[in-house]
Amino acid sequence: MRTLAIAGRRPRMRLGCEVCEESLAALGRRCADHVAAEAEARGERTASCVRFYPNGEFRREPRVPADLETWLEYNRTFRPGNSLFVEGRCAQRGAGFTDEDCSDIERALATGTPWTPRR
Numbered sequence: 001m002r003t004l005a006i007a008g009r010r011p012r013m014r015l016g017c018e019v020c021e022e023s024l025a026a027l028g029r030r031c032a033d034h035v036a037a038e039a040e041a042r043g044e045r046t047a048s049c050v051r052f053y054p055n056g057e058f059r060r061e062p063r064v065p066a067d068l069e070t071w072l073e074y075n076r077t078f079r080p081g082n083s084l085f086v087e088g089r090c091a092q093r094g095a096g097f098t099d100e101d102c103s104d105i106e107r108a109l110a111t112g113t114p115w116t117p118r119r
């Protein structure tokens with residue numbers, strides 16, 4: 001979200017991350033992805049957070065400890081289909097995932113092997 005000051009118009013307040021411009025109200029100057037990337041660049045530890053989609057795709061989304069609860073709460077509310085793993089353990093089983101799926105994913109994360117949905 002880039003805001004240009006145009007003569008005669010009042011500039012809109014900018015609420016997105018100043019790096020990726022992801023638009024999230026009241027998030028501050030960086031989105032949680034970039035806060036974590038900067039913490040890692042300083043050598044600070046972040047929580048290992050991984051999002052799995054029902055089709056087996058996944059995305060690593062490390063979080064600084066202060067952002068962890070917000071990540072879980074946001075996803076429980078708005079992304080109920082995804083399963084979330086923190087430090088290799090299932091923190092939220094998404095709709096459509098079975099307990100067996102989550103055990104399989106935990107094993108895959110521990111061994112560094114891919115997970116393929118059985119269905």
Ligand SMILES: [Zn+2]
Pocket residue numbers: 017018019020021022030031032033034
């Ligand atoms: Zn960002």
